[in-house]
Every structure is written in structure tokens, then in C-alpha cells.
Amino acid sequence: xxxxxxxxxxxxxxxxxxxxxxxxxxxxxxxxxxxxxxxxxxxxxxxxxxxxxxxxxxxxxxxxxxxxxxxxxxxxxxxxxxxxxxxxxxxxxxxxxxxxxxxxxxxxxxxxxxxxxxxxxxxxxxxxxxxxxxxxxxxxxxxxxxxxxxxxxxxxxxxxxxxxxxxxxxxxxxxxxxxxxxxxxxxxxxxxxxxxxxxxxxxxxxxxxxxxxxxxx
Amino acid sequence: xxxxxxxxxxxxxxxxxxxxxxxxxxxxxxxxxxxxxxxxxxxxxxxxxxxxxxxxxxxxxxxxxxxxxxxxxxxxxxxxxxxxxxxxxxxxxxxxxxxxxxxxxxxxxxxxxxxxxxxxxxxxxxxxxxxxxxxxxxxxxxxxxxxxxxxxxxxxxxxxxxxxxxxxxxxxxxxxxxxxxxxxxxxxxxxxxxxxxxxxxxxxxxxxxxxxxxxxx
DNA sequence: CCTACCGATCGGTAGG
DNA sequence: CCTACCGATCGGTAGG
Numbered sequence: 001x002x003x004x005x006x007x008x009x010x011x012x013x014x015x016x017x018x019x020x021x022x023x024x025x026x027x028x029x030x031x032x033x034x035x036x037x038x039x040x041x042x043x044x045x046x047x048x049x050x051x052x053x054x055x056x057x058x059x060x061x062x063x064x065x066x067x068x069x070x071x072x073x074x075x076x077x078x079x080x081x082x083x084x085x086x087x088x089x090x091x092x093x094x095x096x097x098x099x100x101x102x103x104x105x106x107x108x109x110x111x112x113x114x115x116x117x118x119x120x121x122x123x124x125x126x127x128x129x130x131x132x133x134x135x136x137x138x139x140x141x142x143x144x145x146x147x148x149x150x151x152x153x154x155x156x157x158x159x160x161x162x163x164x165x166x167x168x169x170x171x172x173x174x175x176x177x178x179x180x181x182x183x184x185x186x187x188x189x190x191x192x193x194x195x196x197x198x199x200x201x202x203x204x205x206x207x208x209x210x211x212x213x214x215x216x217x
Numbered sequence: 218x219x220x221x222x223x224x225x226x227x228x229x230x231x232x233x234x235x236x237x238x239x240x241x242x243x244x245x246x247x248x249x250x251x252x253x254x255x256x257x258x259x260x261x262x263x264x265x266x267x268x269x270x271x272x273x274x275x276x277x278x279x280x281x282x283x284x285x286x287x288x289x290x291x292x293x294x295x296x297x298x299x300x301x302x303x304x305x306x307x308x309x310x311x312x313x314x315x316x317x318x319x320x321x322x323x324x325x326x327x328x329x330x331x332x333x334x335x336x337x338x339x340x341x342x343x344x345x346x347x348x349x350x351x352x353x354x355x356x357x358x359x360x361x362x363x364x365x366x367x368x369x370x371x372x373x374x375x376x377x378x379x380x381x382x383x384x385x386x387x388x389x390x391x392x393x394x395x396x397x398x399x400x401x402x403x404x405x406x407x408x409x410x411x412x413x414x415x416x417x418x419x420x421x422x423x424x425x426x427x428x429x430x431x432x433x434x
Numbered sequence: 435c436c437t438a439c440c441g442a443t444c445g446g447t448a449g450g
Numbered sequence: 451c452c453t454a455c456c457g458a459t460c461g462g463t464a465g466g
Contacts, residue, residue, distance in 0.1 A: 029451090045350060047264030051445065064451055066446060129346065131403075133262060168423045172416075175404055176397040176423055183396025186348075199389075206385045206393055209426075246435090268461060281435050283462060 030068045030078075032058045038079045038122035046076055046126075046133040076130065077138040083123025084145045087115045091152055101159040102208060108156060109181060110200035116185045117196055125185045153178060165208045177207060247285045247295075249275045255296045255339035263293055263343075263350040293347065294355040300340025301362045304332045308369055318376040319425060325373060326398060327417035333402045334413055342402045370395060382425045394424060 036057040040049040051072055052062040069075050094111035095104050115124050131139070153174050160166040166173055181203060188199065253274040257266040268289055269279040286292050311328035312321050332341050348356070370391050377383040383390055398420065405416065 043349075045262060045264055047262055048350065050443080052443090061452055062444095063446075063453085063455095067451060070446095072445065132260075133265065167427075168419060172419055173423060175400060176420065179400025180393040180397040183392065183399065187392055202385060202389055203393065206390060210384075267459080269459090278436055279460095280437085280439095280462075284435055287462095289461065 026068070029058075033060075033065055033068055033075065034078045034082055035120070037075045038083070038126055039120075041076065041079060041126045041130055042122040046072075046130045051075075073135050073138065076126075076134055077141075079123055080127040080131075080134065080142055081145075083115075083127050084142060084149065087112075087124050088145060088149055088152075090115060091149065095152060095156060101156060101163060102165060102204075102211065105156055105160060105165075105208065106200065106204045108153070109204050110197065112181055113184060113196050113200050113203070116182065117188050117190065117199075119190070128182055128185065150174065160208065165211075167209075180207075243285070246275075250282055250285055250292065251295045251299055252337070254292045255300070255343055256337075258293065258296060258343045258347055259339040263289075263347045268292075290352050290355065293343075293351055294358075296340055297344040297348075297351065297359055298362075300332075300344050301359060301366065304329075304341050305362060305366055305369075307332060308366065312369060312373060318373060318380060319382060319421075319428065322373055322377060322382075322425065323417065323421045325370070326421050327414065329398055330401060330413050330417050330420070333399065334405050334407065334416075336407070345399055345402065367391065377425065382428075384426075397424075 033054060037049070037054045040053055040057065043049075044053075051065050054075065055062050055065050065075065069078070090111045091108060094107040097104070097107060099107070115121055127142075134142075154170055157166060157173050157177065158170040161168070161170055161173065184199065188194070188196075194202075250271060254266070254271045257270055257274065260266075261270075268282050271292065272279050272282050282292065286295070307328045308325060311324040314321070314324060316324070332338055344359075351359075371387055374383060374390050374394065375387040378385070378387055378390065401416065405411075405413075411419075
């Protein structure tokens with residue numbers, strides 16, 4: 001028997017108490033598992049994380065996550081589904097807030113960088129990096145949501161190309177821009193010299209052709 | 218005992234014979250292991266690939282890779298080291314071939330896309346996707362080579378910014394451009410409508426400001 | 435390189 | 451949710 005499987009009453013009781021204090025039922029406990037799994041999957045990868053790791057991180061014993069999930073793959077699915085849900089809500093809000101195409105693009109870039117880089121934002125990075133680890137049947141269930149995500153970017157990018165703020169084919173432009181932005185998940189350091197706002201602004205300026213109209217600047 | 222561990226004389230003998238026909242010593246056999254490991258690590262991830270998988274793919278028995286490598290991590294290191302070595306040679310050649318900064322940029326983009334997308338080019342994608350899986354001591358030994366890679370791009374990008382073909386901070390520009398290009402490793406299909414040459418050309422056009430001088434279009 | 439093997443770990447389950 | 455457990459698999463090794 002591994003040391004990690006031995007009873008550790010004090011820390012276990014502490015975690016369980018903290019959970020209860022938050023006033024949670026099953027739904028809340030499940031949410032905790034998903035959040036903690038996202039962090040571990042991001043840090044160690046899906047196959048580098050054990051169900052025991054996840055259980056321990058929320059103060060459960062090794063077999064208990066299977067009370068909430070049928071399989072480890074289902075936990076991965078839940079992580080990605082949650083990431084897409086929250087990401088889509090925030091991205092749609094950014095675009096719906098109005099303004100010029102350039103302004104909406106700036107807001108969408110900022111929203112996406114937040115989804116990628118803010119504290120607790122491990123869901124979408126897990127999707128980007130562990131997508132191949134998700135069984136095909138689960139993958140199919142997420143692709144519809146992913147398509148809405150892509151369409152959001154694609155429409156805005158097509159608008160920007162139409163008015164000369166970007167060049168080239170809209171689909172390729174989308175792939176290049178999203179690739180550039182998503183890559184920040186690998187190199188951005190929250191303690192570094194660049195705030196997320198600054199990064200979003202500089203990224204927008206990098207991609208968009210300088211505006212023709214000489215607004216005071 | 219697992220079925221995969223049971224003797225499978227015919228297929229084993231076939232693989233071993235094929236290897237011998239190529240006329241190889243230990244070095245050649247080691248190279249085979251690295252190449253096959255690159256493919257498997259890319260497809261299944263480092264932790265999703267077993268040493269047995271690698272052994273079987275070159276017609277060895279489960280324990281034999283340890284005649285060539287001390288550990289599974291060392292195989293991963295060898296994959297990344299080989300990727301960086303070949304990648305650096307090809308990238309430096311592209312830049313050294315001369316021409317304007319724009320032309321050298323086009324060649325570097327093409328070379329990098331080849332490294333990422335051509336048949337048998339699994340080494341750099343493994344490095345991009347499994348970097349976190351490499352133990353820190355091995356990581357340190359690769360960073361010097363990675364830095365040369367980055368410097369190559371950075372110098373060229375600085376040149377392009379100086380002459381107005383790109384905007385913004387050189388370091389951020391490098392991260393955005395490399396992110397955009399590297400992302401192709403996840404979406405590009407070799408059987409798709411776009412050749413690597415076409416992709417390289419369109420990517421270059423997307424990033425670089427249209428040239429001022431009106432050369433015969 | 436193979437044979438034969440080991441200790442450790444892992445996903446998952448039965449029965450409360 | 452825990453206890454107690456199982457079968458399978460895995461990285462790695464000794465001794466040729």
C-alpha cells in the first residue's frame with residue numbers, strides 16, 4: 001500500500017471541514033473535483049495525473065471520485081466542457097459589448113487572454129494541450145461548442161479584413177491569430193513585467209494595421 | 218503476463234531482419250528507437266506511451282530499450298535533442314542563404330513549417346507539447362540550444378521592424394509569430410487543400426506589411 | 435539484445 | 451463518501 005493511501009486524519013478532516021463550511025452539496029463537491037483536476041491536468045498532463053492525486057487534493061480517499069464520475073476520462077471531459085462554457089460566455093460578452101470592429105477585437109483578445117492566463121484559468125489550456133487524450137466519443141460532444149467559438153473569431157476577423165485592418169484569408173488569419181494568442185499559455189508569467197491588459201493591447205496593435213483616420217494620438 | 222509480452226516470432230523476426238538489411242550497428246538501432254519514440258510521444262503523449270510500445274515498434278522485447286537508454290526520460294531527451302539539432306541546422310541554413318530580410322523571413326518560415334509538418338517531423342512537436350514532462354536537469358541542457366533558435370528569429374524580426382515590415386516589440390513579435398506558426402502542428406493536415414509551400418507563403422504575407430516599392434506585382 | 439522477473443502503482447469496484 | 455481490495459500494467463533490472 002502506498003503512503004499516499006494511508007489514512008491522514010488531520011489533513012483529511014481539515015479539508016472536509018473547509019468544504020462543509022462553504023455549504024456544499026454533491027454539485028459543489030463535484031465542481032471542486034473539476035477545478036482541482038484542471039489544475040493538475042495542466043501541470044502534469046492527463047496521463048501524469050492519477051485519480052488519487054485529484055482525490056487527495058480535495059481531501060477525499062482514492063476511490064471516492066468515482067462516486068461523482070464514471071471514469072478518469074469523464075473528469076477530463078468535465079474540465080474541457082466547463083472551460084468551453086465559461087470561455088464562450090466571456091467571449092460572446094466581449095463581442096456583444098459593441099463598438100467598432102477594432103474595439104471588439106481588442107476586447108475579444110483581452111477576454112481570451114484572461115481565460116488563458118488569469119488565476120484559476122486552467123480549463124482552456126487543458127483543452128489545448130490534452131485534446132488528443134480525450135476519447136473520440138467525448139470529443140464529438142465538444143466540437144459543436146468549439147465551432148461556435150471559432151465562428152465568433154472568424155466573423156470579427158472577416159469584418160476586419162473587409163475594412164483593411166487585416167490581410168489574407170479569414171480562416172488562415174483566425175488560425176494564425178489564435179495560435180499566437182494561445183501560445184501565451186506556455187510563456188506568460190503572472191509575476192513578469194507584462195500585465196494581461198498590456199499584453200492584450202500590444203497583441204492587438206501587432207496584428208491590426210494602424211488606423212487610417214488620424215484620431216488624436 | 219500481457220499478450221503484448223508474449224513471443225511473436227514471425228513479426229519479430231521480420232522486423233529484426235529488416236533492421237539488419239539496413240546494415241546497422243548500435244548507433245543505427247538507437248536512432249530507430251528515437252525516431253519511433255518521437256512518433257509515439259507525439260501521438261499518445263510521453264506518459265501515454267510505454268517503453269514496451271517503443272520496443273515493439275522496432276521489433277525488440279520489452280526490456281531491450283534499456284540497453285540503449287538509462288530511462289524513459291532519457292529517450293524523451295534524445296528525441297528533443299535530435300529535433301533541436303536538425304531544426305537549428307535547417308533554420309540557420311535558411312537564414313544564411315541571403316537575400317533581403319523579407320526573403321530570409323519567408324525562407325525561415327518555410328523551413329520551420331517543414332520541421333513541424335513534413336513526414337517524420339515529430340521531434341519538434343514533441344518538444345513543444347511534452348516539454349513539461351522532461352525532468353529539469355535535462356531541460357537545462359537543451360535551453361542553450363533553444364536560445365540559439367530564438368536568437369535567430371529575434372534578429373531577423375528586429376531587422377524587419379527596423380525597416381517597417383513589422384510593428385511592435387521584437388520579443389513579443391517573436392513570441393506571437395512563433396506561436397502562430399507552431400500552432401499549425403495541431404491543425405495542419407498533410408492531405409488537406411494547402412501545401413506547406415502555400416501555407417508558408419500565406420503566413421509570410423499575413424505578417425509582413427506589404428512592400429512599399431512597387432515591384433512588378 | 436532476450437528471458438524472466440520484481441516492486442510499485444493505477445483505474446476501478448463491491449459493499450457498506 | 452470510506453474501506454478494502456483486485457487485475458493489469460509499467461519502468462526497470464539481473465544474468466546471460
